[in-house]
Amino acid sequence: MHKLKYNPVKCCICKKNIVYKFKNSKRTSIYPTTKGIYKLESYDVICKSCNLIYSNPEPTLQSQGRYYKNKFMNKKLIPDYNIKNQIKFIKKNISKNSLVLEIGSSNNFLINKLRLLGYKASGTDVKSKTISKKFDLILINHMLEHISNPKKFLIKLKENLKKNGLLAIEVPNLLQYRLDNTLVLSAEHIYHFTEKTLRYLLEKSGYSFFYKEKKYVSRKASIRLVFKNNESKKILKPSKKDLILNIKSYQNELNKFKKLKNKYRNLASKLNNTPSNKVIYFWGYNTIFLNIFNFLNRPKKQGCKIVDQNFNKIVNFNFDKVTKKIFNPNNSFSDRKKKLVVICSLTWAKEIKKNLINKKIKNKNIIVPKF
C-alpha cells in the first residue's frame, strides 16, 4: 500500500500555527489508483486567528501530484454534478468567444459541451503544466479543498487571469456537511471552508469578492463564490463567534465520520459470517469497496469476487497481500452458484440493482450499503 509524504505546515493565510486540535481528527481513506492502492491520512486543526480548518501535517505537493496523476477515474462516465447549472452559470457570467479555463476538468466533459456552444474553453488537471494564456473566467470546482497550500496556488493563478477577470470557486460548505451524504470527510479533503473563510483566503490572495452564486451551483451543500482579479480594498476577517460555530460544526462531523468507519466494520463482520458456499461479489472498485474489504477476514478476502465496468483498465489489485483479478460484470452472474452482491457505487446503485435483478439475483441477496 502506498502512502503520501507529509510535512508540518502553518496556516497558509496567517503563517502561524496557533490552533485548536479537533478530537477524533485522524481520518484515513483508502483509494485505488492505476499504480496500486493508496492510504491517505489527514489530521485537522483550526486556526484560532482566521478560522481556517486545515490538515497538519499536510501532504507534499510532489506526492499529492503522483497520487492524483494515477488516481483511478472513470473517463467515460458523465459527471455526477449538475451540468446544466454549470452551463447556465457560464452563460450568465461571460459572452461567447470568451476564454474559459476549468482547473481539475477530469474527462473534459464540461469543456467539450462549452466548446460546442461556442466558448473557447480549455481544461487542465490540478497542477499540470504551466499555461501561458490569460483567461476571462477560471472555474475551480470541488478541487480547492484537495490541494496543499491553496494560498500559494491562488496567487500563482493570477498570472492566468485577465485583469478584472473572474475566478469562480465552488467547495463543499462546512456548515452544511450534515446535508451531504457523499464523501466530504474523505482524507483527500485537507481544507474545509465556510463562506467566510473561503472569502478571506481569496481576499488575502489578491482577489476581490464579486458575488455569491446561489442558484447555479454544481452540487448541493456547496458554496460558490465569484471573485475578480484585483486587490480587495476592504478585507473581512472571520470573527471569534464564527470560530466557535466552526469548531462545533466540524467536531460533530468528525464524530459522525468515526461512526461511519464502524458501519464499514459492521458490514464486513456480517459478510464474514455468511456461509462459505455463498460467493460474495463486490460491484464497484472504489474507496467504499476498499474500506469494507479492509475489515474482511482472510478466507472472505480470498474468496470474494470483484466486478467493475472498467475491469479491463484496472491493474495491480493487490491489497493486504491478496492479489485479485477484476471481472466484467456483464458476464459474471450467469453460473448457478449462490451469490451475495454488495453494490459499492453510490452514484449508480439503482441502475446496478435493476441490472442484477434482471440477471435473476434475488433482492435479499443484494446489499446496498447506506452511508
Ligand SMILES: [Zn+2]
Ligand atoms: Zn489562519
